Amino acid sequence: MAAKTTADSASIRAGAARGVLAVTHQNRTIDWILEHRPQWVSHTESTALLYGTLRHLFYLRNTVATFLHKPFRDKDLDLYSLLLVGAYQLLWSDKPVHAIINETVSAASKLRKPWAKGLINAVLRRLAEVADSLNYPDQTFDHPPWLLQTLQQDYPHQWQQLAMANNTQAPMVLRVNLNQNTRQEYATLLTQHGIAHQLGVSEQAIVLEQPLPSHQLPGWQQGKVAVQDMGAQYAATVLHNTLQQHATAQATQNGQLLRVLDACAAPGGKLAHFLELCSARPTQSNSHIETIAIDISQPRIDATQGIFARLGHHQGIQRGDACQLDWWDRQPFDYVLMDAPCSGTGTIRRHPDIKVLLSADAISSHSATQLSMLHNLWQTLAPGGTLLYCTCSLLQAENDAVISRFLETNNKHANVQQIQLPSGFATRHGWQLLPTESHTDGFYYALLHKQ
Ligand SMILES: C[S@@+](CC[C@H](N)C(=O)[O-])C[C@H]1O[C@@H](n2cnc3c(N)ncnc32)[C@H](O)[C@@H]1O
Structure with missing residues (x-):
C-alpha cells in the first residue's frame, strides 16, 4: 500500500513537471493544460504544484542553478522541470523533506528517465541542507526583470507590494x-x-x-x-448605474429602446452580470434594453453559450472582430462595453504563467490593438452614448496611456466621466483597482461619453 502511495505521488509530481515544461518551453498556458492535458493535473496536489512552481519560477531557477554543474540538455528539460517542482515543494510546503525527496526521485521513473534519480536526489538533498539559510521569499519578487521595472515605473511607491501580491493565491x-x-x-x-x-x-x-x-x-x-473576480464585477455595475442615471436624467421616453454592445464578450461574465442587473433593476422609464454581443474567438463563444444556458440567459453572441465593422448593422449603440484583450497583469495571482509567457513587446502590441479597437468601436456609439473601457491590466501602457492617445484625436467628441469605486485609486482618466486591496484583481476602468 505504501509503495502504491509513493507511485501515485510520483505521478502527481511527473504531471506537474510536464505542465511546468509546457509553460516554460512550449509556450502553453495553464488554461491550455487544464483543457487539453487534464491528466497532468487530475489531482489537486499536481495543480497546486504546477501553480506554486510557476509562481516562484524565477527564484527557483536561480536557486537550483547554484547546485548544477551544467545545464540540462534540451531533451531532458522535463527532468529540470521536475527538479523545480521538487525544489518548490521543499521551500514552500510543510511536507516532510524525506517524503518530498523520495517522491520526486521516483517521479524520474514516471518520466522514463530512471538514470536521473541520483542527480535529482543529490540536488534536492543539498537544497534541503541549506534551505533554512535562504532568505526566500524576501530575496526576490519572482518577476521577469522587464515586468518588475515596468511596475516600478508605473507604481514607484507600491511596486514591491504589488509584486508580492502577485505571488499570492487569489480568493475565490x-x-x-x-x-x-x-x-x-x-x-x-x-x-x-x-x-x-x-x-x-x-x-x-x-x-x-x-x-x-x-x-x-x-x-x-x-x-x-x-x-467572477470582484474587480470584474464592477464593470456591469458601472455600466448599469450609468444607464440608470442617463435614463433618469434624460427623461427617457417610456419603453424606449436602448442598445448595448459588449464588443469582447466571451466568456460572458460581465454581460451575464449586466443582464442580471437589468432584469432585477429595470430603469424607471422601463426602457427596453437590447444587448448585442460579439467576440472574435469561436471556441470562447461556444463556451459562453454553455455558461449562459446554465445561468438561464437567452442571449446570443456572434462572431465578430471589434477592430472591424463588418458585423455591425449600422444602428448606433447607446452603451458599449469594451473589455479589451490585454496582458492580464492584474490577474497574475490566478495566472502565474503570465509572468513566464508575457514579453515587453506583447505590451506594445496589446496597446496598439486596444487603441485601434477603441477608435473603431467609437464609430458605433450614438451621440450622447457612453463607452466603458476596461482591462485586467496593471500597466499604464494599456490603461491611461491608451485613453490619452485616443483623446488626442477625439477630444472634441469624447468626454471622460469620473468613476469612483470602493477600492483602488483615481488615475488621470479612469480608475485602477489593485490586487493588494479588497479581494479584487488588478483592473482598470475608464468611462467615455460621446458628445
Ligand atoms: C478580457 S476577455 C473578455 C472577458 C469577458 N468580457 C467577460 O467578462 O467574461 C477579452 C476577449 O476579447 C476577445 N477578443 C480579442 N480580440 C478581439 C477582437 N479583435 N474582436 C472581438 N473580440 C476580441 C477575446 O477572444 C476574449 O474573449
Missing part, C-alpha cells in the same frame, strides 16, 4: 445570479452547506474562505451563482 469570489436569488439567500445556502464565506464589497459578491471546485457549490447546476 462568487457573483450571485439575481435572477435566481438574492445575495442573502445564497449566503444562507452556503452556511447551510457549511461553506465559510464573507460578503464582498461589490453588491452581488461573496468571497469564499477556501476555494473549491465550482460544481461543488450549492445550486451551481441551476445557475444560482457564477465565479
Whole structure:
C-alpha cells in the first residue's frame, strides 16, 4: 500500500513537471493544460504544484542553478522541470523533506528517465541542507526583470507590494445570479452547506474562505451563482448605474429602446452580470434594453453559450472582430462595453504563467490593438452614448496611456466621466483597482461619453 502511495505521488509530481515544461518551453498556458492535458493535473496536489512552481519560477531557477554543474540538455528539460517542482515543494510546503525527496526521485521513473534519480536526489538533498539559510521569499519578487521595472515605473511607491501580491493565491469570489436569488439567500445556502464565506464589497459578491471546485457549490447546476473576480464585477455595475442615471436624467421616453454592445464578450461574465442587473433593476422609464454581443474567438463563444444556458440567459453572441465593422448593422449603440484583450497583469495571482509567457513587446502590441479597437468601436456609439473601457491590466501602457492617445484625436467628441469605486485609486482618466486591496484583481476602468 505504501509503495502504491509513493507511485501515485510520483505521478502527481511527473504531471506537474510536464505542465511546468509546457509553460516554460512550449509556450502553453495553464488554461491550455487544464483543457487539453487534464491528466497532468487530475489531482489537486499536481495543480497546486504546477501553480506554486510557476509562481516562484524565477527564484527557483536561480536557486537550483547554484547546485548544477551544467545545464540540462534540451531533451531532458522535463527532468529540470521536475527538479523545480521538487525544489518548490521543499521551500514552500510543510511536507516532510524525506517524503518530498523520495517522491520526486521516483517521479524520474514516471518520466522514463530512471538514470536521473541520483542527480535529482543529490540536488534536492543539498537544497534541503541549506534551505533554512535562504532568505526566500524576501530575496526576490519572482518577476521577469522587464515586468518588475515596468511596475516600478508605473507604481514607484507600491511596486514591491504589488509584486508580492502577485505571488499570492487569489480568493475565490462568487457573483450571485439575481435572477435566481438574492445575495442573502445564497449566503444562507452556503452556511447551510457549511461553506465559510464573507460578503464582498461589490453588491452581488461573496468571497469564499477556501476555494473549491465550482460544481461543488450549492445550486451551481441551476445557475444560482457564477465565479467572477470582484474587480470584474464592477464593470456591469458601472455600466448599469450609468444607464440608470442617463435614463433618469434624460427623461427617457417610456419603453424606449436602448442598445448595448459588449464588443469582447466571451466568456460572458460581465454581460451575464449586466443582464442580471437589468432584469432585477429595470430603469424607471422601463426602457427596453437590447444587448448585442460579439467576440472574435469561436471556441470562447461556444463556451459562453454553455455558461449562459446554465445561468438561464437567452442571449446570443456572434462572431465578430471589434477592430472591424463588418458585423455591425449600422444602428448606433447607446452603451458599449469594451473589455479589451490585454496582458492580464492584474490577474497574475490566478495566472502565474503570465509572468513566464508575457514579453515587453506583447505590451506594445496589446496597446496598439486596444487603441485601434477603441477608435473603431467609437464609430458605433450614438451621440450622447457612453463607452466603458476596461482591462485586467496593471500597466499604464494599456490603461491611461491608451485613453490619452485616443483623446488626442477625439477630444472634441469624447468626454471622460469620473468613476469612483470602493477600492483602488483615481488615475488621470479612469480608475485602477489593485490586487493588494479588497479581494479584487488588478483592473482598470475608464468611462467615455460621446458628445
Ligand atoms: C478580457 S476577455 C473578455 C472577458 C469577458 N468580457 C467577460 O467578462 O467574461 C477579452 C476577449 O476579447 C476577445 N477578443 C480579442 N480580440 C478581439 C477582437 N479583435 N474582436 C472581438 N473580440 C476580441 C477575446 O477572444 C476574449 O474573449
